[in-house]
Amino acid sequence: xxxxxxxxxxxxxxxxxxxxxxxxxxxxxxxxxxxxxxxxxxxxxxxxxxxxxxxxxxxxxxxxxxxxxxxxxxxxxxxxxxxxxxxxxxxxxxx
Numbered sequence: 001x002x003x004x005x006x007x008x009x010x011x012x013x014x015x016x017x018x019x020x021x022x023x024x025x026x027x028x029x030x031x032x033x034x035x036x037x038x039x040x041x042x043x044x045x046x047x048x049x050x051x052x053x054x055x056x057x058x059x060x061x062x063x064x065x066x067x068x069x070x071x072x073x074x075x076x077x078x079x080x081x082x083x084x085x086x087x088x089x090x091x092x093x094x095x
Contacts, residue, residue, distance in 0.1 A: 018076070018084045020069055024054045027065070029072040031080060045075040 021028040032039040053064035
């Protein structure tokens with residue numbers, strides 16, 4: 001682990017945030033640490049859907065979306081050297 005991520009250990013501190021953005025074309029995973037009224041991003045990974053698993057923001061193939069989300073999570077875990085056991089999620093309406 002490099003100095004950027006020295007804030008992390010084998011397990012993430014309780015205040016760490018693991019978030020997934022599941023989009024129409026890709027899934028982005030982010031791990032951050034709260035720092036006052038900001039979040040210090042310590043890792044980001046992205047993977048594109050290999051087929052049309054999402055259409056207009058709606059899940060069409062849940063198995064494919066879960067597979068890609070798992071790949072993003074695994075990349076983050078490898079990069080950080082720890083397991084991601086909790087994540088933040090939010091449903092949002094179309095804007």
